[in-house]
Amino acid sequence: MSGALSPPARWTPPGVFVALALTLAIGWLVVTVDGGRLFSLPTTVSLLHVAAGLGLVAVGQTVVVVGGSLDLSVAYTVSLSTLVAAEAMAGDDGALLPAIGLTLAVSATIGLVNGLLVTLARINPFIATVGVGLLLKGYLDNGYDGPTGKTAPALVQGLGYQRVGPVPLAFLLLLAVAAAAWFVLARTRFGHHLIAVGGDPEVARLSGVRTSRVLVTAHVLCALCAGLAGVYLASRLGAGAPRVGTEGLYDLESIAAVVLGGTALAGGRGGVVGTVGGVLLLASIDAVFNQLEVDVFFKQVIRGVIIIAAVAVYARRAMRKAS
């Protein structure tokens, strides 16, 4: 299982795209037999919207996971970002850019704190980011009961609902962010250092990589992506929503998407391309179930089974390649 990033020799598409194609084919068949249409305009658009929100978070998550860390505070960062964006805009188009700037600054700060806790204070990333998540949860629970603020109309019309053919602007934003992240991981010095740190922090350090600086940067990038996802969700909802991140299970789902995309949780292996595939896979499953009007709870059961099964298949392939 040489992920998209194992430099630079030959690029093999991650298996997640095979799974995606299979899911879409089988899904299309089942939905058609059921008398529905999977690839109608509304379903396609809503599939891509679901993918855009989760995708932005998951691309950021990929960066930290490749570095051997992880971020469980993203769901709260997303919620907070929708609030910061919507409150700073207060329905005024003129405040659009400053508000987005402020949102990204706030989320970058959260990432910085995460990064410093993991590197400087040497707290295990799981505990560090759960702790920061609790801090944010306390702030959100204490200060907000429901939707607050008003997103600038221009942003709602643009990022929220504008599309090019069937493709929403937000999905194009995801592709752009993913492409940038791919470039950073695969072609820059920072990217190579990050992969080295994820592979073996001690070896990386002895080879002269400033491991702390690299990891802090990765955490800031991850939080920035979550902040962008917040801006996008604010544009969809028209206001800031204090629970949107946790209700969307963005923390766990983003990690699931990363792992489905073939990135190793232990770090050092994987890439953004697979993650986008993982996100599309999760979104497609969602779309198929919606078309079949499957019970939401049943959907969750199936989702759990699919995540485990997919990762089991990867593990099997990896073992066969190794032997």
Next chain:
Amino acid sequence: MRIARPPRLPGFRSGGLAPIVVILAVLLVLLSARQPDFFSPPSLMSFLGRSAPIVLLAAGQYFVIVSGELDLSVGSLVTAQVVVAARLIDGDPSAGWPVVVLLLAFGVAVGLVNGLVTTWLRVPSFITTLGMFLILVGAVYLWSDGAPKGGLSEEFRLLGRSAFEDVPALGRIPYALLVLLAAAALALVLTRSDFGRTLVAVGGNPRTAELSGVRVGRAKTMAFVLSGLAATLAAVLIGGYSGVSFQAGAGLEFGAITAAVLGGVALGGGRGSVVGAMLGALTLETLFTLMNFYGVSGALEPAVQGAIILFAVAAASFRVPSR
């Protein structure tokens, strides 16, 4: 997740109990300053009884963590057990014990599945138990159409809410405390047994353990089964104490993991003690009680909790002298 693991120094005995005992003592002093009554036997006894479930979960989590894995499914397992028990008992007093036996079997089965998927199929336990979490929550909602059905009988609730009354010197001894003491004794015996030592070896270095003839998969699976059993006991106590709810186990997995880490159990495996994990859980409960007495608003509770966890874990890791 390897980054934050402090370097192992020869001769330095890590996983010691000193930090957690100090933290617990400080919290208890603060508590008695505010509420001198706290140390009167009746209030102390009921505090210990109330803490029993999270202490049990922390002990179960210890076995999984020390073997190098993680169990994110315990919270959802507690919820599932409580809801299933309510539906099966449905107020019928004679159904109590058979249902408890059934729940124990269910807990063992969930642990077995977690363990086998993690070891045989080589799915990282983070993903296995995350998938199990989604499956259990989905299944339990699906089975009860979105609202808990039936009710627990008084007999079933006895363990969680009743006590031996009129005990000399102590006042009352909650049954929950006795369950806890029995389970704690069993856990201690287990950690001192061959199995306990094997588990630590497996978590410290699975390859070495395997080469020395340890059946790594079997040991880890046993650890997951123990965690499932602990969750079942916790569910019986929680159901008895606070009744049926879909929120019965929400967030307990993070509570249990945090407790273990607070108690000096290293995420990644191989270091820590079950006593530390249980003291960590007691510390968390003391913290909640303290916040209650100091009148921290319920909404701010997570923020204070997060701050203290970060502080405590950072403080605990700073005792390792840096090179």
